[in-house]
Every structure is written in C-alpha cells, then in structure tokens.
Amino acid sequence: MTRTKEGFQYIKATGQLTQGFECEGAVSPASSFRSVASSHFDLIVIGAGYAGLVAARDATLSGLSVLLLEARDRVGGRTWTAKDSESEIFEMGGTWVHPQQGFVWRELHRYGIDRDIKITPNEDYPSHAVNVTRRKGVEYRQGFAENFDMLDAALARFMDIDVARSVVPFPPHILDSIASDPLLVAKYDKMSVADRVREVEAAALLTEQELGYIIPFIELSFGALAENCSYLEWIKWYIHGNCSYRLLADMLWVYKLKNGQSHLARKIFDEANSTGRLSYSFENVVQKVIDRPSSTKVVTSRGTFCASRVISTLPLNVASKVEFDPPLSALRLEAFAIGHVNKGHKIHNELMKKEFKSGVWNLADDLPLKRHLAAGFGDQILQNGNSTVVAFGLANDPEEVPSKDPSQIPRWLGNLDKSLEQSYVGSIWHEWIADPFAEGTWAMAPPGFTTKYHKELQTRTGNVLWASADWADGWKGFIDGACEQGGRAAHVVVEEWRAGFGRSKL
Amino acid sequence: MTRTKEGFQYIKATGQLTQGFECEGAVSPASSFRSVASSHFDLIVIGAGYAGLVAARDATLSGLSVLLLEARDRVGGRTWTAKDSESEIFEMGGTWVHPQQGFVWRELHRYGIDRDIKITPNEDYPSHAVNVTRRKGVEYRQGFAENFDMLDAALARFMDIDVARSVVPFPPHILDSIASDPLLVAKYDKMSVADRVREVEAAALLTEQELGYIIPFIELSFGALAENCSYLEWIKWYIHGNCSYRLLADMLWVYKLKNGQSHLARKIFDEANSTGRLSYSFENVVQKVIDRPSSTKVVTSRGTFCASRVISTLPLNVASKVEFDPPLSALRLEAFAIGHVNKGHKIHNELMKKEFKSGVWNLADDLPLKRHLAAGFGDQILQNGNSTVVAFGLANDPEEVPSKDPSQIPRWLGNLDKSLEQSYVGSIWHEWIADPFAEGTWAMAPPGFTTKYHKELQTRTGNVLWASADWADGWKGFIDGACEQGGRAAHVVVEEWRAGFGRSKL
Structure with a gap:
C-alpha cells in the first residue's frame, strides 16, 4: 500500500x-x-x-x-484512514456515517460496501461502561442506558422542541425553507450556545449534572467553546437528530467503515x-x-x-x-x-487496558484544561489486546499542537481520567488546525x-x-x-x- | 405535453x-x-x-x-403525475419524499429541484383541521396538535420502543444487520399487526380511542387489513420514523414535488x-x-x-x-x-368546499366499508377554489374497481364523512390493483x-x-x-x- x-x-x-x-x-x-x-x-x-x-x-x-x-x-x-505498522487502521478525520446521511449512504450502497460497517461505542466491558463528566468541580458518572435517558430528556428541555422545530422546520433549507420564519432564523443565529446555557441556568431548567453532560456534548460537536457556537447551527443538529439525543448520537459516532x-x-x-x-x-x-x-x-x-x-x-x-x-x-x-x-484536535490513544473500550469522558468547564482534550471515548480493541480511546480537543491553539511536545498527550488524557494517563502507550493523529490545507x-x-x-x-x-x-x-x-x-x-x-x-x- | x-x-x-x-x-x-x-x-x-x-x-x-x-x-x-384539462396536477401513485429518504433526495438535489417542494397537510382552515376516526361505532375527533401528541405517546406504547429497537436496530439491513438477532427478527415477522393489536388489547395498553387512530394508520400504511400485515415490517417503518408518529408521518405524506x-x-x-x-x-x-x-x-x-x-x-x-x-x-x-x-385504491376527489383541505378521516373497523375507502385527507386547493381530498382504500377487490361504477365513489367518501359526499364534484385515479403491470x-x-x-x-x-x-x-x-x-x-x-x-x- x-x-x-x-x-x-x-x-x-x-x-x-x-x-x-x-x-x-x-x-x-x-x-x-x-x-x-x-x-x-x-x-x-x-x-x-x-x-x-x-x-x-x-x-x-x-x-x-x-x-x-x-x-x-x-x-x-x-x-x-491511516494504517499503522501492525495494520491497525485509524480514522484521522471524518469517520462516522449513517443511513440518514443519504448522500454518503448512497455511495456506500452503490459500491456494495454498506454492510462493511463496524460500531464504535459498546458496553462490552460493563465495569467501564460509564460516561464521566466534571462540572464546577463535581464529577458525575452514569451508565450508558441511564445517561441516554437522562440526556434525551434534558436536551429536550435545553432545546425546547417546539422552538427548535419552528426555527428549523426543514433542515436542508436552513435559512429559507417553505416553512421557515426568516426573523426567527436570524434571531437564533445571533445567539450563541453559551447564551442559551445562560437562559437555561437563569430559568433553572436543568440540573448541574445535566448541564455537565450537555455542554461538553455540544462543545465537542462544534470543536469550539460554547460562546463561539451558533445556537441556530446547534438547533439544526438537533433537528437532524430527530429531536433526540439518542438518535443524534447514533448519527454522530456509531457506524464507521470496516475498511x-x-x-x-x-x-x-x-x-x-x-x-x-x-x-x-x-x-x-x-x-x-x-x-x-x-x-x-x-x-x-x-x-x-x-x-x-x-x-x-x-x-x-x-x-x-x-x-x-x-x-x-x-x-x-x-x-x-x-x-x-472548529479548531479541535482528534487524537487516537492506545491504552494498556481493554476495558477503556467502553468508557466515555468529558470536561464541562475546566478551562484551560479542556482546550487540550475535552472529551474522549473508547473506539477500538487492537490485536495486541489494548484499547484505543479517541479524544477530542476544542478551541485548540495552532501554536501548541501535540507534535511540538507529544509527551504532553498522556497528561492531557490524565485531565480526563488519571487512569488513562497511567495506561498510556502512544498516539496517532493528524494536526488539522495547523494543516495549511484545512x-x-x-x-x-x-x-x-x-x-x-x-x-x-x-x-x-x-x-x-x-x-x-x-x-x-x-x-x-x-x-x-x-x-x-x-x-x-x-x-x-x-x-x-x-x-x-x-x-x-x- | x-x-x-x-x-x-x-x-x-x-x-x-x-x-x-x-x-x-x-x-x-x-x-x-x-x-x-x-x-x-x-x-x-x-x-x-x-x-x-x-x-x-x-x-x-x-x-x-x-x-x-x-x-x-x-x-x-x-x-x-396526471395533468387535467385545468392544468391541475395529481399524483396518481408514489407522491411524497423526505430528506431522510436519501436516494431520492439526492436525485432532487442533484437536479436542483429540491426546493420545488409543496406541503400536503395544513391547518389553513382551523374549523376543519380535525382528525376523525370511528371504532366500534364511536366517532372520535381531535385537533392536529392534540392528535399528534396522543399518537406519539400511544404508538410508543403500541410498539414498545425498546423491543422495536432490538428487533430492527439498523433498518437498511432488516434481516441481518451487525446488531440484529435473527431469532427476534423471525419471531416478529411471523406476527401480524392484528396479533399485536390483540396483545395490546389483552394487556389494556391503549384506549379504544388510541386504537381507533393507530389501526387505520397502520392499515393505510400497508393498504391491507391488519391480519395481513407483517409486524416486523411495521416495526421497520416505526424505526424509519425514528420511533415517533410525528416524524414518521413527516416522511410519509408531507413533502411533495411542486412540478x-x-x-x-x-x-x-x-x-x-x-x-x-x-x-x-x-x-x-x-x-x-x-x-x-x-x-x-x-x-x-x-x-x-x-x-x-x-x-x-x-x-x-x-x-x-x-x-x-x-x-x-x-x-x-x-x-x-x-x-x-398492498391492494389499496388511491383516489383524488374534488369537493366544493375549500375547508376540506385541512381534514383527515379514518375508519378503524367498519368492515366491509373500509374495503372501499378507509382513510382520506385534504391535499390541494384547486384554482376554482375547491379542495381535493386524497382517499385510500385497503384490501380492495380488483373485480370491484371504481371505473366499473364510478357513481359509487361519492358514497364511499360518504362512509368516511357524509359532508364529503354532499360536496362531491368528481375524481381522478389510477386503478393499480387491476393494472396488469402492477x-x-x-x-x-x-x-x-x-x-x-x-x-x-x-x-x-x-x-x-x-x-x-x-x-x-x-x-x-x-x-x-x-x-x-x-x-x-x-x-x-x-x-x-x-x-x-x-x-x-x-
């Protein structure tokens, strides 16, 4: 090759x-x-x-x-897709697909490779099948099923489904679909996700725990801090996700190509x-x-x-x-x-513990830590039995890319979870934010x-x-x-x- | 032309x-x-x-x-698409599209006609924006918003979302996706929708009113009586509809092509x-x-x-x-x-009352009446100010097609709602079940x-x-x-x- x-x-x-x-x-x-x-x-x-x-x-x-x-x-x-010396493959950028993303799904189907699919997250290792987040100094841990149910309900309150549907009634035509109200569109485009967080906090619509999961989810989706994220764009994602955290997550990081x-x-x-x-x-x-x-x-x-x-x-x-x-x-x-x-890192990390395959880690508000790595989740089991965790940064600094001092990476992972740092073997990544063509x-x-x-x-x-x-x-x-x-x-x-x-x- | x-x-x-x-x-x-x-x-x-x-x-x-x-x-x-002498157009068969139907959506987008869309149902005439059904001799009437909310919740109970997701975890590969259990698939394929209705009735999961709307919805979707509908196939529709009546309806009969x-x-x-x-x-x-x-x-x-x-x-x-x-x-x-x-009629009916544009009518269990027309809903306003209601039959008899005696059609409509019969002007249709090529x-x-x-x-x-x-x-x-x-x-x-x-x- x-x-x-x-x-x-x-x-x-x-x-x-x-x-x-x-x-x-x-x-x-x-x-x-x-x-x-x-x-x-x-x-x-x-x-x-x-x-x-x-x-x-x-x-x-x-x-x-x-x-x-x-x-x-x-x-x-x-x-x-990078292939390492052990013939393991790593998606260095765009990764996941879904049948509701019909243009790429059509390509897969047409070439007859729509069945060559594998799944990123799983609960193979129940001891580690937890979603961890930290907000305002408090750490929260939830099992997957509980976390999905909580986030489905909490995100519905965060968004207000009726508002979301009226702002983006038909997502392919975000500005001017037959059912759109241009004034509403403009209003919500002016808002940042952080503006919405402040509204939600003022109205006490969500618990700290709920915000502790929602904020890093949205920031990860943008690769940016909430202050810099258009709330209109986020509404569109939510509508694309059929007004469900669970369904949206299914489209964002579940199905990837086996080859x-x-x-x-x-x-x-x-x-x-x-x-x-x-x-x-x-x-x-x-x-x-x-x-x-x-x-x-x-x-x-x-x-x-x-x-x-x-x-x-x-x-x-x-x-x-x-x-x-x-x-x-x-x-x-x-x-x-x-x-x-979107100026976020994406770093694949090999860890000497297969159980990390089932974990999810987030940071909700630990600036400046989350400007290194703000989220990670188990992605693969390698042939040597180690797991990989794919970790994402946000609002990263092109002057401070990992290649300048890769020995920082385990420490960045340690900010998500100390045990990740302790099991660290190595990393594979592409420096998109310093890439002159991206x-x-x-x-x-x-x-x-x-x-x-x-x-x-x-x-x-x-x-x-x-x-x-x-x-x-x-x-x-x-x-x-x-x-x-x-x-x-x-x-x-x-x-x-x-x-x-x-x-x-x- | x-x-x-x-x-x-x-x-x-x-x-x-x-x-x-x-x-x-x-x-x-x-x-x-x-x-x-x-x-x-x-x-x-x-x-x-x-x-x-x-x-x-x-x-x-x-x-x-x-x-x-x-x-x-x-x-x-x-x-x-038929064009009549007044240049009105009527979809004689397949009609509606949706961005989540990616293969046809790609065609529309590629040809640059994805914005030439119009919407079938609406509440332009609030006086008639009601969904009517009859079951066991009782007539039910609900406004659209109320009906959507009721059906979303009722259908979730009818289906059991967790079961639905485990039976059809990945709809493009209904029999054998990476996450499918073939035994479950076979089990639910053996069941008919009527079997499921009996289970639901035995467990008293739904009210008569709820069943009064759900049964005709499913039968309309199949163009067949519940006894003859694979429950597996219906589960797949529900999953395609993102486990929501509202979202499924959005994909079935909302967006059609202006031209x-x-x-x-x-x-x-x-x-x-x-x-x-x-x-x-x-x-x-x-x-x-x-x-x-x-x-x-x-x-x-x-x-x-x-x-x-x-x-x-x-x-x-x-x-x-x-x-x-x-x-x-x-x-x-x-x-x-x-x-x-699927042996169902689809008949477009012109009615001397524009308000019918906002109506929806169903029959839940009125055999043999529903073997003529079992459901109808407002579809268009013609240039002459009349409305059209598109009506569907199910399990129709190829020996008893409307062309043999079209004067029956207003009576069939009257079974849905007497006022439809009274306002009847005429009909346009294709006899699919008697069509030798279909x-x-x-x-x-x-x-x-x-x-x-x-x-x-x-x-x-x-x-x-x-x-x-x-x-x-x-x-x-x-x-x-x-x-x-x-x-x-x-x-x-x-x-x-x-x-x-x-x-x-x-």
Missing part, C-alpha cells in the same frame, strides 16, 4: 515521534495526464476531498475531461479514473484562479491549467490563500476571513455567520462553482454534505457542457 | 368517465433505437419506473449501451437519453427472458433483443407473468405467487414473507439482476427504495462491463 506523508505517531516507551502512514488514499505517482485538446479541460476540480472526488467522478462519467488538483499526496481531504474511509474515497477516485477522462495532479498547490468568460486559468505550484469550468472545494478556512481574478466579493472574503470555529476540522459556524454568509458561500462566481461540505445544504460539515455538494456542482457543469460549452472544441 | 392512456377521471355532474391525461412522463414516439453493434446491447433494463430509470441513466452515463423496455406509454411505473413526480422521472430519463447511448421501447411487453452465459435474450411483444446483462425491475406482483429460461428458483416463484399485500401499489409484506423471501428476491440469477423498490434494503416500497435498487444494480453491471464483458465486441 502507498504511503502518505501525513499523520503523526508518538510512542511513549521510545519517545519517538514519526510522520507518515500507509494509506489506501495515497496516490502514486502523483500526476497523470490524459491528452486533451489544446491542454484545455472541460472542468478543473480543486481539491480531492469527498466533494471534489464526487464532482470529478460524476463529471468524468458524464463525458467531461476533468483535471483534479490536490495539494496533498492523497485523496479524502479532511477524511483519511476505512480511505477505502470509499479510493473507490470514487478509481471510478473516475476508470473513465479514461480523469487527469490528476497531487502535491500541487493552487495559487491563483484567473476567471474569464471564455476560459478559466488555474495557476498552481506545478504549472497553469485551463478549463471551461472550475469547481472549487477549497475549505472555508483556507480558501483565502488562493487569489481570484476578478476578486471575489467583499462578503465572501469576509466569510473566509472569519472562517468556521486549518480546522468539520466546519461549524459562529453566531451570525450562517445568516450572513451561507448563501454567498454557495453562490457561483463566473465559471467557478463552489462546492464544499463547509456550506452544504443538508449535513453541513459532514462527509455527507461533501458528497451532496460535489454531486450538485458536477451536475450543473455537466448540464452546461451538454448545452454547448463542450462543443466549441469538437 | 404528451398524453398517457392511463388514469381515470369521473365527473359527477355529467356522469362522464374518461381515460388518459397529459403527463410529463409520457414518451412519444414510443421507440427510439441507437445503432449498436450486432443488435447486442450491453444492458437491457426491464421497466421504466424509478428503479429502471436510475439504472438506465447510471449505466448509460458510464458508457454502456442500454435498451430500456417498458410496457406502459410513460416513465415512472407506479409513480406518475410532480413525473417531472423528476422525466429528468432522469432525459439525462439517460442525452448520453446518446439509450435505446428505448415503450408500450412493449416483456414475455420471456432466455438467459445464457454468453448472452441473454429478452422476448417482447415487439421483438427479441439481446444483451450481456439484464436488470429486471418487474414488480413483485406481476413478475410471474414473464417466463424465465432457465426457470427461476421455486422459492422465488413462491414469493411471486404470494406477492405483497397489481398493487407500494409493496408491503404479509407475515413471514420477509424472513423467507427477501434475500432470494434480491439475488441475481445468471446475467439477470433484480432491482425493485419491492425488495429494497432501506425504504422498501418507496420511490427512495427504487432509486437505491436501480443505482446499485447499474453499478454491479458497470463494474462487470469495465472488467471485460464489454470488450468482446470491440
């Missing part, structure tokens, strides 16, 4: 920090060019994450010549490639897009390429690094400058952002279509949203190609 | 019964053949319902030469056609499939055609009309002979059927792949399930074509 340069591994016993993993999504050699008439492609797709892969596949299947440009040495973008996300990403890439119409260039950084009515030039670190249309899947937090001529709107540039708020993980909006920028981010500019999970209609920030965006953008381009832009070259 | 011969219209004032409507899905001329090498297609798709359309489109996009065979004069199968289902079906057909690789022949009835390893012959009323692969989307209840050589397995033929149980509507399983036949129905035979909503993995019986099945089958064929079966002809 080919290797990627990405990803870190730290082993405590040796103190060794290494970089790079085997990855089914790694592409080698990095470039392949099909001959196209006068070096002019029908379509250039910028970015080989799921949005770009689906766009490139759908467009090549429809007959277009496509050039796929990617800065990394692998497909998948913010989603990829890894890179296996699916690779299938999409390979299918595009099998058409004979895909050219690609990896490890190639886009610098500038010069968009003219007749043709659009994409200037990269390895040359300049032309196409009739461009689909940009540049993530929100790094899109400003590419220069556009003519310049993008002030509104869009403002959105790029603000970006999304600068964050799944996109989550700060207060006011969606109302002001969501539509603008979706809007086409000249020959450039903008497709990213970061501004998807449905499961924004999810693999599903990426598939949604790539499929739609490709179809728009294909329709225009059929209507004639492709004909001039015949 | 082209016309289809299908569909009936009855107008009480004139006593006139007419047949045929304008329909965006009607295809004229009925046949179009692209030249293919030695009259041998890569793929023949039998049936131009959603499964066949998606299969034909995906395969032609991938480069295969495809012949689409259809007995009717239009696309859409059991889903089509009609035939508009979507047409888009898929047109896209397949735009590839230049689609041949098609409508009003052409398949009689026999002769399947040999090297090539498969399809004998039709208009000639014999050859292909490397065949995707059959023949509906469960009529598949036995096509002869297969070699013969199909005894198990599959048994499944065809038993068929699904013999039923959306597929619903009798007790024991799924455990015994579901896998067999999905299994490929030689070069023939079987794709139908009637045995879909996810939303079985729905448009969504048809899209799921067509997409998967096409991909299997495309992979084999890429691997070489297409090469022999180059």
Whole structure:
C-alpha cells in the first residue's frame, strides 16, 4: 500500500515521534495526464476531498475531461484512514456515517460496501461502561442506558422542541425553507450556545449534572467553546437528530467503515479514473484562479491549467490563500476571513487496558484544561489486546499542537481520567488546525455567520462553482454534505457542457 | 405535453368517465433505437419506473449501451403525475419524499429541484383541521396538535420502543444487520399487526380511542387489513420514523414535488437519453427472458433483443407473468405467487368546499366499508377554489374497481364523512390493483414473507439482476427504495462491463 506523508505517531516507551502512514488514499505517482485538446479541460476540480472526488467522478462519467488538483499526496481531504505498522487502521478525520446521511449512504450502497460497517461505542466491558463528566468541580458518572435517558430528556428541555422545530422546520433549507420564519432564523443565529446555557441556568431548567453532560456534548460537536457556537447551527443538529439525543448520537459516532474511509474515497477516485477522462495532479498547490468568460486559468505550484469550468472545494478556512481574478466579493472574503470555529484536535490513544473500550469522558468547564482534550471515548480493541480511546480537543491553539511536545498527550488524557494517563502507550493523529490545507476540522459556524454568509458561500462566481461540505445544504460539515455538494456542482457543469460549452472544441 | 392512456377521471355532474391525461412522463414516439453493434446491447433494463430509470441513466452515463423496455406509454411505473384539462396536477401513485429518504433526495438535489417542494397537510382552515376516526361505532375527533401528541405517546406504547429497537436496530439491513438477532427478527415477522393489536388489547395498553387512530394508520400504511400485515415490517417503518408518529408521518405524506413526480422521472430519463447511448421501447411487453452465459435474450411483444446483462425491475406482483429460461428458483416463484399485500385504491376527489383541505378521516373497523375507502385527507386547493381530498382504500377487490361504477365513489367518501359526499364534484385515479403491470401499489409484506423471501428476491440469477423498490434494503416500497435498487444494480453491471464483458465486441 502507498504511503502518505501525513499523520503523526508518538510512542511513549521510545519517545519517538514519526510522520507518515500507509494509506489506501495515497496516490502514486502523483500526476497523470490524459491528452486533451489544446491542454484545455472541460472542468478543473480543486481539491480531492469527498466533494471534489464526487464532482470529478460524476463529471468524468458524464463525458467531461476533468483535471483534479490536490495539494496533498492523497485523496479524502479532511477524511483519511491511516494504517499503522501492525495494520491497525485509524480514522484521522471524518469517520462516522449513517443511513440518514443519504448522500454518503448512497455511495456506500452503490459500491456494495454498506454492510462493511463496524460500531464504535459498546458496553462490552460493563465495569467501564460509564460516561464521566466534571462540572464546577463535581464529577458525575452514569451508565450508558441511564445517561441516554437522562440526556434525551434534558436536551429536550435545553432545546425546547417546539422552538427548535419552528426555527428549523426543514433542515436542508436552513435559512429559507417553505416553512421557515426568516426573523426567527436570524434571531437564533445571533445567539450563541453559551447564551442559551445562560437562559437555561437563569430559568433553572436543568440540573448541574445535566448541564455537565450537555455542554461538553455540544462543545465537542462544534470543536469550539460554547460562546463561539451558533445556537441556530446547534438547533439544526438537533433537528437532524430527530429531536433526540439518542438518535443524534447514533448519527454522530456509531457506524464507521470496516475498511476505512480511505477505502470509499479510493473507490470514487478509481471510478473516475476508470473513465479514461480523469487527469490528476497531487502535491500541487493552487495559487491563483484567473476567471474569464471564455476560459478559466488555474495557476498552481506545478504549472497553469485551463478549463471551461472550475469547481472549487477549497475549505472555508483556507480558501483565502488562493487569489481570484476578478476578486471575489467583499462578503465572501469576509466569510473566509472569519472562517468556521472548529479548531479541535482528534487524537487516537492506545491504552494498556481493554476495558477503556467502553468508557466515555468529558470536561464541562475546566478551562484551560479542556482546550487540550475535552472529551474522549473508547473506539477500538487492537490485536495486541489494548484499547484505543479517541479524544477530542476544542478551541485548540495552532501554536501548541501535540507534535511540538507529544509527551504532553498522556497528561492531557490524565485531565480526563488519571487512569488513562497511567495506561498510556502512544498516539496517532493528524494536526488539522495547523494543516495549511484545512486549518480546522468539520466546519461549524459562529453566531451570525450562517445568516450572513451561507448563501454567498454557495453562490457561483463566473465559471467557478463552489462546492464544499463547509456550506452544504443538508449535513453541513459532514462527509455527507461533501458528497451532496460535489454531486450538485458536477451536475450543473455537466448540464452546461451538454448545452454547448463542450462543443466549441469538437 | 404528451398524453398517457392511463388514469381515470369521473365527473359527477355529467356522469362522464374518461381515460388518459397529459403527463410529463409520457414518451412519444414510443421507440427510439441507437445503432449498436450486432443488435447486442450491453444492458437491457426491464421497466421504466424509478428503479429502471436510475439504472438506465447510471449505466448509460458510464458508457454502456442500454435498451430500456417498458410496457406502459410513460416513465415512472407506479409513480406518475396526471395533468387535467385545468392544468391541475395529481399524483396518481408514489407522491411524497423526505430528506431522510436519501436516494431520492439526492436525485432532487442533484437536479436542483429540491426546493420545488409543496406541503400536503395544513391547518389553513382551523374549523376543519380535525382528525376523525370511528371504532366500534364511536366517532372520535381531535385537533392536529392534540392528535399528534396522543399518537406519539400511544404508538410508543403500541410498539414498545425498546423491543422495536432490538428487533430492527439498523433498518437498511432488516434481516441481518451487525446488531440484529435473527431469532427476534423471525419471531416478529411471523406476527401480524392484528396479533399485536390483540396483545395490546389483552394487556389494556391503549384506549379504544388510541386504537381507533393507530389501526387505520397502520392499515393505510400497508393498504391491507391488519391480519395481513407483517409486524416486523411495521416495526421497520416505526424505526424509519425514528420511533415517533410525528416524524414518521413527516416522511410519509408531507413533502411533495411542486412540478410532480413525473417531472423528476422525466429528468432522469432525459439525462439517460442525452448520453446518446439509450435505446428505448415503450408500450412493449416483456414475455420471456432466455438467459445464457454468453448472452441473454429478452422476448417482447415487439421483438427479441439481446444483451450481456439484464436488470429486471418487474414488480413483485406481476413478475410471474414473464417466463424465465432457465426457470427461476421455486422459492422465488413462491414469493411471486404470494406477492405483497398492498391492494389499496388511491383516489383524488374534488369537493366544493375549500375547508376540506385541512381534514383527515379514518375508519378503524367498519368492515366491509373500509374495503372501499378507509382513510382520506385534504391535499390541494384547486384554482376554482375547491379542495381535493386524497382517499385510500385497503384490501380492495380488483373485480370491484371504481371505473366499473364510478357513481359509487361519492358514497364511499360518504362512509368516511357524509359532508364529503354532499360536496362531491368528481375524481381522478389510477386503478393499480387491476393494472396488469402492477397489481398493487407500494409493496408491503404479509407475515413471514420477509424472513423467507427477501434475500432470494434480491439475488441475481445468471446475467439477470433484480432491482425493485419491492425488495429494497432501506425504504422498501418507496420511490427512495427504487432509486437505491436501480443505482446499485447499474453499478454491479458497470463494474462487470469495465472488467471485460464489454470488450468482446470491440
């Protein structure tokens, strides 16, 4: 299997920090060019994450010549699967899927891998099947069943289901569905999750224990502190979760792919490639897009390429690094400058105790501790009998990434639970927040952002279509949203190609 | 717009019964053949319902030469949209969609028509916004909000959520998901909904009023009497509805397409056609499939055609009309002979009172009355100010279809509510149960059927792949399930074509 340069591994016993993993999504050699008439492609797709892969596949299947440009040495973008020297696999970014995320579920079903599913959480080790949290110095522990029931009821009170339904009656059209009230939408977008916590505290709607579980759940969902989380966005998640903590949790971190996300990403890439119409260039950084009515030039670190249309899947937090001529709107540039708020670590940790497979740990208000790791839960049992706990930070500092001093990681875990630190073996992770091609993980909006920028981010500019999970209609920030965006953008381009832009070259 | 011969219209004032409507899905001329090498297609798709359309489109996009065979004069199968002389549109079969039905939602989003949505039920006319039912001679009336709350709670008791979740933990894999217990699955498949009603009655879990609403809801969902409905299948619906009456109802009859289902079906057909690789022949009835390893012959009323692969989307209840050589397995033929149980009418009725737009009517146990029409609800306001109520029968008799004596229809409506009969203007409908190419509507399983036949129905035979909503993995019986099945089958064929079966002809 080919290797990627990405990803870190730290082993405590040796103190060794290494970089790079085997990855089914790694592409080698990095470039392949099909001959196209006068070096002019029908379509250039910028970015080989799921949005770009689906766009490139759908467009090549429809007959277009496509050039796929990617800065990394692998497909998948913010989603990829590392394989370590023991052939254990680790999802370094996007991980979980669900049948109610229909765009990605359709991909799995179509490729016949919808049954190659495994489940993250379980109660295999009843002694450790507890959810632990700390708030205001008090530690709470609950068994899973009790915790689910409590959170289902508590979250319903936190949200007020009738309000939630009236604000986001139809989640794929968050701003303006047929049943939406734009004033309500704007009102709740201005609110932060912290604002709502204060309301709930003032009205004494929830116990400290309930808030002790709800706050870290929402903060983990955003990878950000409650103050920076749009309450509108959170309402949408709750509606997506069918107004149930249990059902939402089912969609967030239960079902993952037995053979890894890179296996699916690779299938999409390979299918595009099998058409004979895909050219690609990896490890190639886009610098500038010069968009003219007749043709659009994409200037990269390895040359300049032309196409009739461009689909940009540049993530929100790094899109400003590419220069556009003519310049993008002030509104869009403002959105790029603000970006999304999800700056959370995701670190897989090996522990010498299989029982940790069943545990869940949270920190509700222990600043600054939770800016290191704020939550973790059991994820895998390795062949050596050890467990892994996947841990998440929030509002992390790009200047203080684990690779600068990986010996901190066990201490960070110890903040969640001392016994994790004592059993610590090592870690595997990707530093998304310091990654120049991501600068964050799944996109989550700060207060006011969606109302002001969501539509603008979706809007086409000249020959450039903008497709990213970061501004998807449905499961924004999810693999599903990426598939949604790539499929739609490709179809728009294909329709225009059929209507004639492709004909001039015949 | 082209016309289809299908569909009936009855107008009480004139006593006139007419047949045929304008329909965006009607295809004229009925046949179009692209030249293919030695009259041998890569793929023949039998049936131009959603499964066949998606299969034909995906395969032609991938480069295969495809012949689409259809007995009717239009696309859409059991889903089509009639346009009457006033340009009002009526969904004659499959109607509603939902974002959680991801396969069809993806189609809508991809074609950019996901915002062209309208909503069926509403409370525009508060005076009539009531849900009426009758059970054991007692009539019950509830406002919508009250009815939703009551049914959410009552259905949770009827189902027992913990049992439901343990029987169908992961609905796309009903028989054997990673979390399923096959013994539990078989146990609940043997039970009928009527068995469960008897248990609930014996344990006094529900009031007569609650059962008065729950029984017609389930029977309407099956188009069959409770005795003939698999309780396993109903559990799956409940899980699909996220264990909530309200959420399930949202997926069943709320969101429909502003421009009609035939508009979507047409888009898929047109896209397949735009590839230049689609041949098609409508009003052409398949009689026999002769399947040999090297090539498969399809004998039709208009000639014999050859292909490397065949995707059959023949509906469960009529598949036995096509002869297969070699013969199909005894198990599959048994499944065809038993068929699904949904033999319900769907009749659109125009009423001289706009307030009926907000009403809902049910019959819980009034046999034989409910074998005519068992439920109805307000659906549209026409340009003339009249409302329409769409009414459903169950366990209807193919010998007693409305067209034999349409003057019965107002009386049938009168059984639901006398005032409907008094305001009656006329009706529009399709006689699915007497339709030789359907013999039923959306597929619903009798007790024991799924455990015994579901896998067999999905299994490929030689070069023939079987794709139908009637045995879909996810939303079985729905448009969504048809899209799921067509997409998967096409991909299997495309992979084999890429691997070489297409090469022999180059």
